[in-house]
Amino acid sequence: MAPDIVLGIPRGGLPLASAVANRLGVPLDVVVAKKIALPSNPEHAVGAVTADGAAWYDDEVIRRLGLDEGALEPERERARRRAEEKRDAFLDSRTPPTPPARPVSRWRFRWRRRRPSPNTRRKPTT
Known part of the structure; x- marks a missing residue:
């Protein structure tokens, strides 16, 4: 189907x-999703949020750092706005299609680096 x-x-x-x-x-x-970063370290992601506001958190990191989702709310909202802006740029003033109430097909492509063959010889460094 x-x-x-x-x-x-x-x-x-x-x-x-x-x-x-x-x-x-x-x-x-x-x-479009954007990372939710720690307020004290914008490179440290603790979750992600989509343009429509759906958010996912790394519960282990939040627990380990003693945070709660309320403390991350300002960063979540900033990330949501960035995701919304990016989504709107993709849509270019078109109305997005309405997702059906049943499963959809979701596609993501990720490049993978090839690992060298175990038989590959490397030059010794001098």
Whole structure:
């Protein structure tokens, strides 16, 4: 059974999702998420939030650091606004398709670095 919509995740997933949506003849939409960072360290992610406000947290990190979700609310809202801005840029004033109430097809592509073969010889450093 074909999905009613295909969702692509930016930064690699949209070209593949677009090809799948075209092949199936269904609409394409994007799902944009941004990291929720620690207020004291913007490089340390403790969760993610989408443009519509759905949030996921790394419960282990939050527990280990003695935080609660309320303390992260300002950062969650900043990340949600950034995700909303990025989603709006992708939509370019088009109305997003309405997701169906049943499962959708979600596509993400991630590049993987190849590991050298165990038989590969390396030059000794001098």
